[in-house]
Amino acid sequence: xxxxxxxxxxxxxxxxxxxxxxxxxxxxxxxxxxxxxxxxxxxxxxxxxxxxxxxxxxxxxxxxxxxxxxxxxxxxxxxxxxxxxxxxxxxxxxxxxxxxxxxxxxxxxxxxxxxxxxxxxxxxxxxxxxxxxxxxxxxxxxxxxxxxxxxxxxxxxxxxxxxxxxxxxxxxxxxxxxxxxxxxxxxxxxxxxxxxxxxxxxxxxxxxxxxxxxxxxxxxxxxxxxxxxxxxxxxxxxxxxxxxxxxxxxxxxxxxxxxxxxxxxxxxxxxxxxxxxxxxxxxxxxxxxxxxxxxxxxxxxxxxxxxxxxxxxxxxxxxxxxxxxxxxxxxxxxxxxxxx
Amino acid sequence: xxxxxxxxxxxxxxxxxxxxxxxxxxxxxxxxxxxxxxxxxxxxxxxxxxxxxxxxxxxxxxxxxxxxxxxxxxxxxxxxxxxxxxxxxxxxxxxxxxxxxxxxxxxxxxxxxxxxxxxxxxxxxxxxxxxxxxxxxxxxxxxxxxxxxxxxxxxxxxxxxxxxxxxxxxxxxxxxxxxxxxxxxxxxxxxxxxxxxxxxxxxxxxxxxxxxxxxxxxxxxxxxxxxxxxxxxxxxxxxxxxxxxxxxxxxxxxxxxxxxxxxxxxxxxxxxxxxxxxxxxxxxxxxxxxxxxxxxxxxxxxxxxxxxxxxxxxxxxxxxxxxxxxxxxxxxxxxxxxxxxxxxxxxxxxxxxxxxxxxxxxxxxxxxxxxxxxxxxxxxxxxxxxxxxxxxxxxxxxxxxxxxxxxxxxxxxxxx
Numbered sequence: 209x210x211x212x213x214x215x216x217x218x219x220x221x222x223x224x225x226x227x228x229x230x231x232x233x234x235x236x237x238x239x240x241x242x243x244x245x246x247x248x249x250x251x252x253x254x255x256x257x258x259x260x261x262x263x264x265x266x267x268x269x270x271x272x273x274x275x276x277x278x279x280x281x282x283x284x285x286x287x288x289x290x291x292x293x294x295x296x297x298x299x300x301x302x303x304x305x306x307x308x309x310x311x312x313x314x315x316x317x318x319x320x321x322x323x324x325x326x327x328x329x330x331x332x333x334x335x336x337x338x339x340x341x342x343x344x345x346x347x348x349x350x351x352x353x354x355x356x357x358x359x360x361x362x363x364x365x366x367x368x369x370x371x372x373x374x375x376x377x378x379x380x381x382x383x384x385x386x387x388x389x390x391x392x393x394x395x396x397x398x399x400x401x402x403x404x405x406x407x408x409x410x411x412x413x414x415x416x417x418x419x420x421x422x423x424x425x426x427x428x429x430x431x432x433x434x435x436x437x438x439x440x441x442x443x444x445x446x447x448x449x450x451x452x453x454x455x456x457x458x459x460x461x462x463x464x465x466x467x468x469x470x471x472x473x474x475x476x477x478x479x480x481x482x483x484x485x486x487x488x489x490x491x492x493x494x495x496x497x498x499x500x501x502x503x504x505x506x507x508x509x510x511x512x513x514x515x516x517x518x519x520x521x522x523x524x525x526x527x528x529x530x531x532x533x534x535x536x537x538x539x540x541x542x543x544x545x546x547x548x
Numbered sequence: 549x550x551x552x553x554x555x556x557x558x559x560x561x562x563x564x565x566x567x568x569x570x571x572x573x574x575x576x577x578x579x580x581x582x583x584x585x586x587x588x589x590x591x592x593x594x595x596x597x598x599x600x601x602x603x604x605x606x607x608x609x610x611x612x613x614x615x616x617x618x619x620x621x622x623x624x625x626x627x628x629x630x631x632x633x634x635x636x637x638x639x640x641x642x643x644x645x646x647x648x649x650x651x652x653x654x655x656x657x658x659x660x661x662x663x664x665x666x667x668x669x670x671x672x673x674x675x676x677x678x679x680x681x682x683x684x685x686x687x688x689x690x691x692x693x694x695x696x697x698x699x700x701x702x703x704x705x706x707x708x709x710x711x712x713x714x715x716x717x718x719x720x721x722x723x724x725x726x727x728x729x730x731x732x733x734x735x736x737x738x739x740x741x742x743x744x745x746x747x748x749x750x751x752x753x754x755x756x757x758x759x760x761x762x763x764x765x766x767x768x769x770x771x772x773x774x775x776x777x778x779x780x781x782x783x784x785x786x787x788x789x790x791x792x793x794x795x796x797x798x799x800x801x802x803x804x805x806x807x808x809x810x811x812x813x814x815x816x817x818x819x820x821x822x823x824x825x826x827x828x829x830x831x832x833x834x835x836x837x838x839x840x841x842x843x844x845x846x847x848x849x850x851x852x853x854x855x856x857x858x859x860x861x862x863x864x865x866x867x868x869x870x871x872x873x874x875x876x877x878x879x880x881x882x883x884x885x886x887x888x889x890x891x892x893x894x895x896x897x898x899x900x901x902x903x904x905x906x907x908x909x910x911x912x913x914x915x916x917x918x919x920x921x922x923x924x925x926x927x928x929x930x931x932x933x934x935x936x937x938x939x940x941x942x943x944x945x946x947x948x949x950x951x952x953x954x955x956x957x958x959x960x961x962x963x964x
Contacts, residue, residue, distance in 0.1 A: 209553075209556075209557055210553055211551070211553065246681070248678060248681050249679075249680075249681060251681050251682060253681055253682075272820065308815075313695065313697075320670075320753070321674070323753065323756075323757065323760075324671065324674055324752075324753045324756075325674075325678075327752065327753060327756035327757075327760070328675070330603065331603045331604050331756050331759060331760070332603065332605075334756050334757075334759075334760040335760065336760040336761045336762070339756075339757035339758075339760050339761060340757075340761070340820050340821045340949060341820075342753070342757065343663065343719050343949050343950065344663065344665075344717035344719070345717055345718050345719050345948070345949065345950040345952060346820060346949070346950055348950065349815070349817075349820055349949070349950030349951055349952075350820075352815045352817050352951065353817040353820075353951075356817065357815065357817070358814055358815050358816070358817055358828075358829060358832070359814070359815065360813045360814065360815065361718075361815040361950075361951070361952065362716055362718060362725065362813075362952075363716070363717045363718055363950075364714060364715060364716060364717070365662070365665065365695075365696045365697060365715040365717045366697050366713075366714075366715060367695070367697050373712070373714055375551075376549060376550070376551055377714070377729075379551040380549075380551075380732065380733075380736075380738070383557035384557070384732065384736065401673075401674065401677065404677065405673070405687075405691040406691075408684065408687055408688040408691055409688065409691075432553060433551065433553065434552075434553050435550075435551070435552050435553065436550060436551040436552070437550045438549050438550045438711075438712045439712045440712075441701065441704065441710055441711060441712055441713060442701055443701050443704035443705045443709060443710050443711075443713075444705070444710035445710075457550075533697075534695075534698075535692065535695060535697055535698040535701060536697035536698070536700075536701050536713060537712065537713070
């Protein structure tokens, strides 16, 4: 069965919408960080981060989102961009079964932080409104409710390979006939907990937030999913070996015309596996994380959305997207135009 | 599992069996201890000692007696100590499942359900970041080992299992979803053998959360399907199964525990934390699983219900069972084993799947304990004490926060 990506949506530190993200990537300059400050025990801890700008937010109006934390709002905006009014109407009419697969690493860290702080201070005063939003699948539940879909909905926890696993699962659901189409969503939000945590790996990391969503359906649309090999686990091999094996599984040749969009963040130590595996690549190559920051689970989604846009531009006939996750898998896929 | 546009999706469904099962619960640390406990109708709830509950409304839960040192698992003490409590539970159960199946690892997909994951490590990170913000000692390790995929990759390494991994986090349905995913992978021919299961350990944040929601039974005694039920008890544990094609099992001479006959999944969009009062999504998943299994409701001998003991859940599930079973509802035997071990959240669906396998193997029905007067919704046969019975087909329900609903059906091997 042929599968095609016919919708995409993005929220990133560059702004709300795919266009804002692509404009930032086209400029090729790292966005200006915001200084996240935490004052505790008389100490000021400052962490440079890339936040999603508040202005021009496109968060849909939906009752459940009023209490939700940014992760759900980013995801909802990306999903609504990836869908269309026609599809929403078809879901509402029961004519279109759309599954939701949500991938994430951190989840609702803002509310987890607040709720646990309250629970430690005085459990009797801990807010019952906050707790449900801390559950990993709360954002995906909001998405299904927002679009009115009772089709299957799965949340997957993973390193940055999660979005690829999500697409694989979506392909399975579509091919088996469980759903007519699938939204694959990744979203992350920033808070001092996660930002400081990421910077423990390297002070050069620039923690970021945002969301990406794609709409996958059967057919021969302009953007085709050509190949999505099994991700390569680190359980039996090093990250470097996994990255090399992934390249073999992708089975692509460097024809000078194929675009490689990799998962490197600009930190040599953590990029080493991917840099080494693709060291002889001569063709065009993008590294969106070096511009948009490290948005963890959402970064891979933004890579794939930039691949879709690169294909739409007509400049490339084929794009490879790869990520060498932090502690689980190396993953990748190949997208092409229907003419490729 | 890989997708390629020029490879056709396998179309001929295959028979899927369980060739290994492992369980760790408050009832015991393996199949034998758990089976004996459920057959005896024992309740395994106790005062919480893992963290401070002195200021909570409730102080009991189903707590596992977990060994401090690595039991004979072939891993170093250091690796055992790096694992969070949930991963240790998972490792013990997964190891038992592999051993039961006659496997010692290998290349196979792993699909795992969890809800809280390694939250206790996250809690420690949080506490240190607040108390000693400039003291970074051990904080990187906490950040790294807090991540579920890191913990599960370490577990896979310890088990010698090297395949791709999915971690499903659909709240309380996670474990059932994981086994359902594995069922479909094997049924469709995309995998021969899958290690699947679910786990969760007790942790302070989640305990406080359920307490804040006033979802915990103030008495500490959960009474699923009782007319005056007042909440659930939390628990911890892990359940794992080896999901395998019958062809593969036969080829390697593996003993078959049961057949997986059906699976259904759907989303209840009624409310983030409350089920649709009539159990609409539960009805969808029960019907879907039965359709796949080619079974009518009256052919199901026993339902291991989600049965949390909260007022809203039990009536919704009861309504769904009534609608699903129709006129045969009085013949359907139902119980909730959460009454004995508590609600294991992300591990519940997998642990209750293993308990369902025990019912098939042991030909008994585990009980809904502590019921004084059954809720009027119980027009089915509520099993209030363990009993011997002819059990050929078992259905197990799992419903979670966010509306994740899942149903699995297992069949006795001798009759399939």
